[in-house]
Amino acid sequence: MSTTTVAPPTIAHTVVGPVRLTGARPTNELPQWLIDEAKVDEKQSFDPKRHMNYQPPSKIYTMKDIGLEGQGISPHAVTAPFQLFTEEAIQQMRAEIFSKPVLDECQYTSPFVKNTIRGMGPARAPFICDAWRSPEVLAKISDVAGIDLIPAMNYEIAAINIAVNGETATVIKDTKTADDDLPAFAWHWDSYPFVCVTMLSDCTGMVGGETALKTASGEIMKVRGPAMGTAVVMQGRYIEHQALKAFGGRERISMITSFRAKSALVKDDTVLTGVRPISNVLELYREWSEYRLKVLEERIRAQMENERQQQLGQRPFKISDMKTFLIRQREFLDATIAELIE
Structure with a gap:
């Protein structure tokens, strides 16, 4: 675990979210092939020795790097994508996400995200919940975050954002079009101090999907898109950011797990603005x-x-x-x- 000394954080930015006060269910149904392909023959319990495949990130950008030194609860801003889970672990997670109890009870929609799944809980998603509460996983997340972290709440294990392009992969003839930088989600600050975004899709043939960060000077910095089983850890409460649109492939499914400081003595700027309307x-x-x-x-x-x-x-x-x-x-x-x- 990290022993970084944390500088006193500055005032957090206002989080903008949908105006609804209660969660709304999506009107569109997910394609049946997505549900069928997620099924597994054997349900497993999370085992870090079997299901973790951690490799340190090649780069950790600091708050100083993006002109925000002294803000937030850690000097670390965002990581490059790093390997965290095995393909077998991702298959187990997808099986829980697209199970009937989860689809019946945990789907939401908002103007910010068309299809999201939240609040699965340990009864419906034991593998996922055990993974994110595993001491081994938390140790690695804390190391790259520069501060000891724990899941914000059980309800935030985890949010699944789902984008489906169709049943056949899109072939891209020109990857340098004017639409390359279209956002998958609008510029925003997160409700929680840190997030870990884990890719649950096969990214073969996919172009784009980077995370764009806005620096203190207003410049845009991109962190490359992830691959299946890799994760990006970001101090999203204090960094304005957006996910850029990905092109190619049938689907883009990402898991967002929110974290807060383990120590109660660290300033806590958490709000519910962004998550209330999808909960x-x-x-x-x-x-x-x-x-x-x-x-x-x-x-x-x-x-x-x-x-x-x-x-x-x-x-x-x-x-x-x-x-x-x-x-x-x-x-x-x-x-x-x-x-x-x-």
């Missing part, structure tokens, strides 16, 4: 409330222990320090309440 809000709000209360509990316990040590050392009570702590927790509570929109 079961009652499930989302319950987990949101639980995690925020746990963070508050850990912070209070740490403060109480600090005061106890100060008293044992016969040091004077610092009124200003206590007031600062309490004000910050009040702000944290206010931010928590503000997200519970009815």
Whole structure:
């Protein structure tokens, strides 16, 4: 795990999301071939020795590299795609994603993404949930992120974005057309501090699909598109970005897993703006409330222990320090309440 010292983060940007307060189901049906091809003969339990294939990223871009030094919760901005899971693991994940219980209960749509699957949970997707809670996987994600991370909530394991081009692969005659840089998703900041985007599709014949980042100067930087089983880790809450459109292939299926700092003492700028309209809000709000209360509990316990040590050392009570702590927790509570929109 990383031991990076984190600089105090600056104010996070406003997240823009759909105006709906409740999740909407898609009106289009996914093609049957996509569902049929995802079936597996044997359901497996996640085993890091069998299902991980980690290879370090060739490059980790820093916040300084993109002109955002001092912002966020880590000095690391985004990684180049790196190998994380084996093809066998991806097959198990796809089988859970396109299972009947998940398709019946977990599909959503919004103006930002036509087909997404969220809130699968351990009952419907045990392999996926075990993978993202595996200490071995979390250690690698934390290493490349530059800070110890944990999944933001169970509900955020994981979001699956699905784009289907058709039943036959598209042949591209000219890869340098005016449409190459069309976005698959609009410019945005994420709701959570970090995300890990894992490619679940065979990218053979696919062109594009890069992640575009907007630097502090307004310039656009592209991180190359991933291949099946590879992942990109990005500090998406603090970096304006978009996924560029991919051309070629029948499908583009990516898994987005959201993370927050493991330490409750790290500033938390999480909001629900981008995820509320594509969620079961009652499930989302319950987990949101639980995690925020746990963070508050850990912070209070740490403060109480600090005061106890100060008293044992016969040091004077610092009124200003206590007031600062309490004000910050009040702000944290206010931010928590503000997200519970009815």
